[in-house]
Amino acid sequence: xxxxxxxxxxxxxxxxxxxxxxxxxxxxxxxxxxxxxxxxxxxxxxxxxxxxxxxxxxxxxxxxxxxxxxxxxxxxxxxxxxxxxxxxxxxxxxxxxxxxxxxxxxxxxxxxxxxxxxxxxxxxxxxxxxxxxxxxxxxxxxxxxxxxxxxxxxxxxxxxxxxxxxxxxxxxxxxxxxxxxxxxxxxxxxxxxxxxxxxxxxxx
Amino acid sequence: xxxxxxxxxxxxxxxxxxxxxxxxxxxxxxxxxxxxxxxxxxxxxxxxxxxxxxxxxxxxxxxxxxxxxxxxxxxxxxxxxxxxxxxxxxxxxxxxxxxxxxxxxxxxxxxxxxxxxxxxxxxxxxxxxxxxxxxxxxxxxxxxxxxxxxxxxxxxxxxxxxxxxxxxxxxxxxxxxxxxxxxxxxxxxxxxxxxxxxxxxxxx
Amino acid sequence: xxxxxxxxxxxxxxxxxxxxxxxxxxxxxxxxxxxxxxxxxxxxxxxxxxxxxxxxxxxxxxxxxxxxxxxxxxxxxxxxxxxxxxxxxxxxxxxxxxxxxxxxxxxxxxxxxxxxxxxxxxxxxxxxxxxxxxxxxxxxxxxxxxxxxxxxxxxxxxxxxxxxxxxxxxxxxxxxxxxxxxxxxxxxxxxxxxxxxxxxxxxx
Amino acid sequence: xxxxxxxxxxxxxxxxxxxxxxxxxxxxxxxxxxxxxxxxxxxxxxxxxxxxxxxxxxxxxxxxxxxxxxxxxxxxxxxxxxxxxxxxxxxxxxxxxxxxxxxxxxxxxxxxxxxxxxxxxxxxxxxxxxxxxxxxxxxxxxxxxxxxxxxxxxxxxxxxxxxxxxxxxxxxxxxxxxxxxxxxxxxxxxxxxxxxxxxxxxxx
DNA sequence: GATGAATGAGGCTTCATTCAT
DNA sequence: CATGAATGAAGCCTCATTCAT
Numbered sequence: 001x002x003x004x005x006x007x008x009x010x011x012x013x014x015x016x017x018x019x020x021x022x023x024x025x026x027x028x029x030x031x032x033x034x035x036x037x038x039x040x041x042x043x044x045x046x047x048x049x050x051x052x053x054x055x056x057x058x059x060x061x062x063x064x065x066x067x068x069x070x071x072x073x074x075x076x077x078x079x080x081x082x083x084x085x086x087x088x089x090x091x092x093x094x095x096x097x098x099x100x101x102x103x104x105x106x107x108x109x110x111x112x113x114x115x116x117x118x119x120x121x122x123x124x125x126x127x128x129x130x131x132x133x134x135x136x137x138x139x140x141x142x143x144x145x146x147x148x149x150x151x152x153x154x155x156x157x158x159x160x161x162x163x164x165x166x167x168x169x170x171x172x173x174x175x176x177x178x179x180x181x182x183x184x185x186x187x188x189x190x191x192x193x194x195x196x197x198x199x200x201x202x203x204x
Numbered sequence: 205x206x207x208x209x210x211x212x213x214x215x216x217x218x219x220x221x222x223x224x225x226x227x228x229x230x231x232x233x234x235x236x237x238x239x240x241x242x243x244x245x246x247x248x249x250x251x252x253x254x255x256x257x258x259x260x261x262x263x264x265x266x267x268x269x270x271x272x273x274x275x276x277x278x279x280x281x282x283x284x285x286x287x288x289x290x291x292x293x294x295x296x297x298x299x300x301x302x303x304x305x306x307x308x309x310x311x312x313x314x315x316x317x318x319x320x321x322x323x324x325x326x327x328x329x330x331x332x333x334x335x336x337x338x339x340x341x342x343x344x345x346x347x348x349x350x351x352x353x354x355x356x357x358x359x360x361x362x363x364x365x366x367x368x369x370x371x372x373x374x375x376x377x378x379x380x381x382x383x384x385x386x387x388x389x390x391x392x393x394x395x396x397x398x399x400x401x402x403x404x405x406x407x408x
Numbered sequence: 409x410x411x412x413x414x415x416x417x418x419x420x421x422x423x424x425x426x427x428x429x430x431x432x433x434x435x436x437x438x439x440x441x442x443x444x445x446x447x448x449x450x451x452x453x454x455x456x457x458x459x460x461x462x463x464x465x466x467x468x469x470x471x472x473x474x475x476x477x478x479x480x481x482x483x484x485x486x487x488x489x490x491x492x493x494x495x496x497x498x499x500x501x502x503x504x505x506x507x508x509x510x511x512x513x514x515x516x517x518x519x520x521x522x523x524x525x526x527x528x529x530x531x532x533x534x535x536x537x538x539x540x541x542x543x544x545x546x547x548x549x550x551x552x553x554x555x556x557x558x559x560x561x562x563x564x565x566x567x568x569x570x571x572x573x574x575x576x577x578x579x580x581x582x583x584x585x586x587x588x589x590x591x592x593x594x595x596x597x598x599x600x601x602x603x604x605x606x607x608x609x610x611x612x
Numbered sequence: 613x614x615x616x617x618x619x620x621x622x623x624x625x626x627x628x629x630x631x632x633x634x635x636x637x638x639x640x641x642x643x644x645x646x647x648x649x650x651x652x653x654x655x656x657x658x659x660x661x662x663x664x665x666x667x668x669x670x671x672x673x674x675x676x677x678x679x680x681x682x683x684x685x686x687x688x689x690x691x692x693x694x695x696x697x698x699x700x701x702x703x704x705x706x707x708x709x710x711x712x713x714x715x716x717x718x719x720x721x722x723x724x725x726x727x728x729x730x731x732x733x734x735x736x737x738x739x740x741x742x743x744x745x746x747x748x749x750x751x752x753x754x755x756x757x758x759x760x761x762x763x764x765x766x767x768x769x770x771x772x773x774x775x776x777x778x779x780x781x782x783x784x785x786x787x788x789x790x791x792x793x794x795x796x797x798x799x800x801x802x803x804x805x806x807x808x809x810x811x812x813x814x815x816x
Numbered sequence: 817g818a819t820g821a822a823t824g825a826g827g828c829t830t831c832a833t834t835c836a837t
Numbered sequence: 838c839a840t841g842a843a844t845g846a847a848g849c850c851t852c853a854t855t856c857a858t
Binding site (some may be wrong): 152 | 391
């Protein structure tokens with residue numbers, strides 16, 4: 001199937017926002033990389049801010065779908081949380097997912113002052129709520145320890161997962177002396193598992 | 205003591221880079237906020253990129269000093285690692301520290317393509333190495349479990365700590381539905397402690 | 409035929425570089441005189457330096473064409489050299505030729521340090537080589553005295569011809585007490601002719 | 613003798629105007645090269661334009677003195693003209709003379725529009741008049757052919773001499789394919805001599 | 817005399833956006 | 838839908854010049 005110009009612009013923008021950041025991704029650059037005329041971008045998407053938001057929403061929506069799929073394979077609440085985390089970690093290693101854009105240009109950080117983020121925030125909220133659901137289900141079914149406050153746990157999980165993807169990105173750009181080996185993500189997941197699981201001592 | 209213009213520019217820039225990000229922090233804005241003429245910035249600091257790097261280095265160096273101080277109070281390797289983490293978490297709640305700038309404009313993300321980051325990276329490396337020292341000392345003195353690979357542990361710690369500061373920042377900007385309560389940072393610290401400590405079962 | 413904006417910019421720049429020199433020919437001035445917006449200059453020509461080089465090349469190329477034409481009317485080598493000189497002298501009295509720009513902003517003198525002149529120099533070299541051809545042809549056909557070293561002769565001819573156009577320009581700007589009468593260029597040509605011709609004594 | 617700051621500024625400026633041209637010779641650059649503070653230039657010389665004019669006048673006055681000296685050695689009018697030319701050619705090969713500045717920043721071409729050149733022009737006029745004197749003396753004493761119109765002859769001489777110094781400069785900057793050998797200036801002088809001398813045939 | 821901080825105008829250039837074709 | 842010329846605001850930076858010390 002041939003990709004239409006409109007879609008090609010979106011794909012190119014998704015990649016460039018991730019590689020260059022919001023400010024350095026220009027209309028001209030997008031047009032060049034997509035092989036179309038400057039004006040066509042505005043023609044299809046209006047403003048740069050608008051295009052950016054659409055990119056973010058697309059990425060988040062795709063991620064959300066993946067997360068939903070992953071739940072299907074989870075045997076209990078704990079596993080649905082861990083699968084959730086795995087989805088995010090996997091996206092961070094999949095260039096086409098556009099996850100890089102999320103990291104570089106967090107909707108919160110990249111946009112021009114005063115822009116209307118409400119749409120993006122709505123999708124973000126859905127992600128958060130889905131996580132809360134998973135946690136609560138885990139507490140319910142006994143796979144997650146009952147003394148956890150769901151909101152706090154969600155905060156911990158998101159910060160740990162996104163923190164590790166971001167750290168890995170920085171390391172991959174050759175910045176710190178640290179090597180992020182293949183053990184890194186598994187280590188993060190095991191920490192999360194230990195954090196969520198009921199105390200093992202009782203099992204022994 | 206009265207602050208000279210040169211220092212005032214640096215302070216203003218530190219704040220603005222944190223609040224607005226690199227791209228939206230303009231000469232004009234800095235000059236207005238500092239109450240001086242546009243040209244003075246270039247006079248004292250050469251270029252925007254240069255000023256930015258100086259800001260980052262200042263922040264990182266201050267942080268490094270705090271970390272060194274914190275080690276004085278640590279009884280063993282484990283505690284020096286945890287104090288290290290506490291220093292970073294504390295900086296994230298101290299506006300004057302400029303930590304916000306670090307989060308928004310990671311040296312890795314903010315600068316224009318092709319800039320020379322070597323100086324900043326040198327300071328970053330010192331932070332990383334200091335952490336590695338702490339971990340190794342802990343393994344040596346038995347306060348940290350011996351089966352940990354120091355590099356992997358450092359990766360985990362940095363990603364967890366910076367991830368949590370970043371998540372808290374995003375939440376503080378009212379972005380997610382999550383409330384980051386006062387329990388959040390303690391929770392992060394306790395997770396790290398559990399991750400590093402030798403297995404408790406022997407104590408029982 | 410209506411002149412497009414792109415061409416109008418080039419024409420305006422050609423004139424202004426000649427009248428004001430490189431440094432004082434500003435984007436704003438070009439835009440005003442051409443009746444277009446500042447940004448259009450960069451849009452069409454990239455940079456001021458680039459525009460300047462294009463102007464120079466255009467002028468030199470036009471001159472080269474005239475020189476080629478003039479050769480058609482030359483009966484022998486000597487005449488082709490003299491026609492060559494006449495072409496340059498004529499250009500210096502033809503405002504549209506842009507010759508003034510050549511005098512004011514010699515490629516050698518006007519550009520900012522470190523610019524890439526190679527293209528201009530290539531055209532210059534073609535002018536020089538064409539002159540050498542003419543001289544050698546004249547020596548061959550006996551119309552130019554055989555004891556002349558072609559390189560030296562070319563140096564003399566160029567310095568004399570360009571020197572006279574430059575002196576005339578300065579005088580025309582009312583600078584010296586000297587009046588450059590209509591006899592001036594003919595006098596220069598006759599000096600060149602005497603310099604090149606075989607000794608007349610043989611004719612007598 | 614130690615050079616005072618004021619004099620050092622003048623010397624440095626003389627050199628830099630020659631090397632860089634008017635526009636690219638900045639206060640900062642002069643101050644750096646002279647090893648003094650920025651503000652001192654304005655303190656001593658007022659404006660850049662003023663400093664430039666002083667430089668030019670200094671150069672021209674020095675040249676005028678040399679020309680006067682050369683006349684002392686001339687046996688007749690023709691020789692005084694040729695010595696005059698020799699003085700100029702010699703200055704063009706003497707860096708300290710500042711002649712380069714005359715070539716690069718002809719008073720006529722370099723200054724900002726609307727500047728008051730009257731002082732420089734006065735010195736220029738003295739140079740021109742001195743040349744006219746020499747020519748007339750030569751006609752008077754029979755060493756220069758009587759049918760020459762003095763003004764025209766002066767124009768020819770100046771344009772030829774300055775033209776050759778300028779061409780040599782361009783060549784020395786490696787610009788054309790032409791090599792300006794040591795024969796060049798002698799050739800120019802011999803052409804001038806032939807131009808001025810009474811017809812030799814009568815002597816034979 | 818000497819310093820160098822400070823000013824502010826202006827230069828080149830980039831860029832999102834508009835619009836005629 | 839598509840092009841790319843055109844706009845003009847704004848950004849970074851340079852620079853001559855002033856001035857307090």
